[in-house]
Amino acid sequence: xxxxxxxxxxxxxxxxxxxxxxxxxxxxxxxxxxxxGILTALGGGTMRDVLVGRTPASLxxxxxxxxxxxxxxxxxxxxxxxxxxxxxxPSVLLxxxxxxxxxxxxxxxxxSQAGLSPYGVVILATLTAVGGGSLADLLLTRVPVVLREDFxxxxxLFGGVVFWLLLRLDVTGDTAALVCAGxxxxxxxxxxxxxxxxxxx
Amino acid sequence: xxxxxxxxxxxxxxxxxxxxxxxxxxxxxxxxxxxxGILTALGGGTMRDVLVGRTPASLxxxxxxxxxxxxxxxxxxxxxxxxxxxxxxPSVLLxxxxxxxxxxxxxxxxxSQAGLSPYGVVILATLTAVGGGSLADLLLTRVPVVLREDFxxxxxLFGGVVFWLLLRLDVTGDTAALVCAGxxxxxxxxxxxxxxxxxxx
Amino acid sequence: xxxxxxxxxxxxxxxxxxxxxxxxxxxxxxxxxxxxGILTALGGGTMRDVLVGRTPASLxxxxxxxxxxxxxxxxxxxxxxxxxxxxxxPSVLLxxxxxxxxxxxxxxxxxSQAGLSPYGVVILATLTAVGGGSLADLLLTRVPVVLREDFxxxxxLFGGVVFWLLLRLDVTGDTAALVCAGxxxxxxxxxxxxxxxxxxx
Numbered sequence: 001x002x003x004x005x006x007x008x009x010x011x012x013x014x015x016x017x018x019x020x021x022x023x024x025x026x027x028x029x030x031x032x033x034x035x036x037g038i039l040t041a042l043g044g045g046t047m048r049d050v051l052v053g054r055t056p057a058s059l060x061x062x063x064x065x066x067x068x069x070x071x072x073x074x075x076x077x078x079x080x081x082x083x084x085x086x087x088x089x090p091s092v093l094l095x096x097x098x099x100x101x102x103x104x105x106x107x108x109x110x111x112s113q114a115g116l117s118p119y120g121v122v123i124l125a126t127l128t129a130v131g132g133g134s135l136a137d138l139l140l141t142r143v144p145v146v147l148r149e150d151f152x153x154x155x156x157l158f159g160g161v162v163f164w165l166l167l168r169l170d171v172t173g174d175t176a177a178l179v180c181a182g183x184x185x186x187x188x189x190x191x192x193x194x195x196x197x198x199x200x201x
Numbered sequence: 202x203x204x205x206x207x208x209x210x211x212x213x214x215x216x217x218x219x220x221x222x223x224x225x226x227x228x229x230x231x232x233x234x235x236x237x238g239i240l241t242a243l244g245g246g247t248m249r250d251v252l253v254g255r256t257p258a259s260l261x262x263x264x265x266x267x268x269x270x271x272x273x274x275x276x277x278x279x280x281x282x283x284x285x286x287x288x289x290x291p292s293v294l295l296x297x298x299x300x301x302x303x304x305x306x307x308x309x310x311x312x313s314q315a316g317l318s319p320y321g322v323v324i325l326a327t328l329t330a331v332g333g334g335s336l337a338d339l340l341l342t343r344v345p346v347v348l349r350e351d352f353x354x355x356x357x358l359f360g361g362v363v364f365w366l367l368l369r370l371d372v373t374g375d376t377a378a379l380v381c382a383g384x385x386x387x388x389x390x391x392x393x394x395x396x397x398x399x400x401x402x
Numbered sequence: 403x404x405x406x407x408x409x410x411x412x413x414x415x416x417x418x419x420x421x422x423x424x425x426x427x428x429x430x431x432x433x434x435x436x437x438x439g440i441l442t443a444l445g446g447g448t449m450r451d452v453l454v455g456r457t458p459a460s461l462x463x464x465x466x467x468x469x470x471x472x473x474x475x476x477x478x479x480x481x482x483x484x485x486x487x488x489x490x491x492p493s494v495l496l497x498x499x500x501x502x503x504x505x506x507x508x509x510x511x512x513x514s515q516a517g518l519s520p521y522g523v524v525i526l527a528t529l530t531a532v533g534g535g536s537l538a539d540l541l542l543t544r545v546p547v548v549l550r551e552d553f554x555x556x557x558x559l560f561g562g563v564v565f566w567l568l569l570r571l572d573v574t575g576d577t578a579a580l581v582c583a584g585x586x587x588x589x590x591x592x593x594x595x596x597x598x599x600x601x602x603x
Contacts (some may be wrong), residue, residue, distance in 0.1 A: 020402075023348070024401075024402045026344070027349075027401065028344075028348050028349055028401075029348070029349060029350055029398065029399040029400065029401055030399045030400055030401065030402060031347065031348065031354055031355060031358075031399050032347075032348030032349060033402050035348060036348070046252075050251060050252065050452060051448075051452065051457070051458060051461060052457060052461075053254065053455065053456075053457055054254075055252070055253060055254055055315065055317075056252060058321075059252060059253075059312075059317045059318065059320070059321030059324060059325070060316070060317055060318055060321060061318060062318045062319070062320060065318070065320040075402075076402045079402055080402065111461070114457065115462070116457075116461045116462060117461065117462055117463060117464045117467070118464070119460075119461070119464060119467040119468075120460075120461030120462060123461060124461070134541075138339065138540065138541070138543075139335075139339070139344060139345060139348060140344055141339075141342050141343065141344055141543050142543065143428070143430075143541065143542055143543055144541060146433065146434075147425070147430050147431070147433065147434030147437060147438070147541060148429075148430055148431060148434060149431055153433055154433060157433075197431065198431040198432045198433050199431065199432055200426075200429065200430075200431050200432065201422075201426045201432060201435050201477075201478045201481055201482065221603075224549070225602075225603045227545070228550075228602065229545075229549050229550055229602075230549070230550060230551055230599070230600040230601065230602055231600045231601055231602065231603055232548065232549065232555055232556060232559075232600050233548075233549030233550060234603050236549060237549070247453075251452060251453065254455065255455075256453070256454060256455055256516065256518075257453060259521075259522075260453060260454075260513070260518045260519065260521070260522030260525060260526070261517070261518055261519055261522060262519060263519045263520070263521060266519070266521040267521075276603075277603045280603060281603070339540065340536075340540070340545060340546060340549060341545055342540075342543050342544065342545055
């Protein structure tokens with residue numbers, strides 16, 4: 001497993017935890033908690049694959065889904081053991097930032113391989129990173145938090161732009177993906193540390 | 202028309218009725234009532250086809266859509282004739298369980314034909330069965346009822362697991378689909394009869 | 403640029419403006435305002451392309467997305483300059499009707515080229531025209547306005563039916579698309595002028 005695959009695994013577990021914790025807070029039953037965990041972890045990548053005409057990796061590989069189930073299981077165990085709001089704790093927020101970074105980079109890579117326009121590459125990076133969580137928000141009938149107030153989609157979008165610029169400078173896709181992931185992670189952590197917000201119009 | 206096709210037709214009518222009745226309760230106009238009926242009947246199968254890269258059968262065949270329109274028409278007529286809440290009546294709930302069974306079996310069959318992983322087969326069975334109703338709930342800005350409290354997705358999921366096990370035992374797809382449908386229907390009827398619920402976490 | 407392409411550009415700008423204004427009213431941040439504008443303009447066409455198995459034009463061409471950004475920019479500037487509710491003003495409603503017409507015609511054309519059933523053609527016309535705005539409504543957790551009370555989807559649906567009838571009479575696709583667009587625009591303007599509504603059931 002290389003660094004990038006490792007980030008992906010960390011991200012899948014963290015995203016599944018976040019989704020399941022959100023569902024448990026909303027008093028869903030066990031099926032709902034599982035669906036929201038799986039969807040948060042794999043929904044972004046599934047939308048990405050559908051948009052470029054691939055059969056979703058989430059439905060074809062056993063590995064990704066199994067890793068996401070670990071996150072769901074962790075959430076179920078921890079939500080019973082720890083009464084506090086786990087979702088805002090660094091032990092969840094940091095792995096979640098790792099996932100944001102890994103997913104944005106994967107999305108940008110898939111988009112450029114599919115021959116999308118620069119816009120398309122940036123959109124696919126962002127959607128892969130924040131699409132799963134936004135679907136989960138929608139299923140809970142909430143305006144996706146990334147649209148309202150969080151500096152969460154912005155690092156992913158920024159990473160997509162940088163990825164595309166690097167490709168134009170003849171950097172290989174793999175290197176561009178690593179730089180992109182590093183940038184997304186750094187910007188996200190800075191945003192958490194300093195409570196960055198986007199302006200309203 | 203064999204037994205399986207018959208179940209599909211019953212299911213399309215029942216699902217369309219349920220969707221349209223829900224929309225009428227929510228005071229949508231005639232267009233909204235029609236859309237929610239059609240979407241409840243055909244939305245799950247459409248998502249299934251998109252996920253495995255097929256052009257949706259709902260947009261290609263005339264038959265399925267016509268059958269769904271019968272359900273919409275029945276809902277419009279009955280909702281005017283009968284003031285009571287029709288959706289909880291056995292004359293709707295039983296055909297609805299037939300649809301759940303037929304759609305779960307079709308979803309599992311399509312998933313295995315598309316070469317999905319065991320997870321993928323189970324997800325496609327469940328999504329085909331409950332996806333349309335959940336889309337309708339979303340359009341009414343409600344948390345899909347299957348995520349909250351209903352023992353409705355669980356029979357479909359269980360049917361998908363059994364379907365996959367049977368294929369592993371070299372049972373043909375057609376036989377496995379019939380057994381799957383029979384199981385889903387039985388479990389759903391038992392759940393209705395005994396008010397089964399999933400635990401919360 | 404022919405008449406049809408011109409209508410498409412007008413529509414993209416108008417739809418993006420409507421989506422962004424809606425998002426600004428709902429107090430989303432700059433990212434949310436941008437996403438809702440882009441989604442309103444390009445969401446219907448993207449769903450259309452996914453349903454017929456194409457890579458979405460919105461992710462491949464630079465032009466459409468750039469035009470939509472113009473609409474987002476206009477909305478951001480105007481919402482600061484003009485305090486009144488811009489969305490109900492004829493200077494927005496008329497270009498929006500142009501877009502409805504152009505998108506319905508494009509949807510019908512793509513549907514017939516993909517060999518869909520008559521139902522499929524009509525659904526694709528309607529979805530291309532109203533799908534983006536409905537997605538935006540969903541992201542704001544609102545029941546899509548077209549399902550509740552607006553005489554907005556009906557002209558598009560009607561245009562899809564007429565398009566299909568014309569093809570059956572051996573009219574070419576291009577001519578049928580122009581007639582369809584003209585009809586949709588006229589019916590929509592009449593509906594606005596006379597406050598048409600669909601009955602409830």
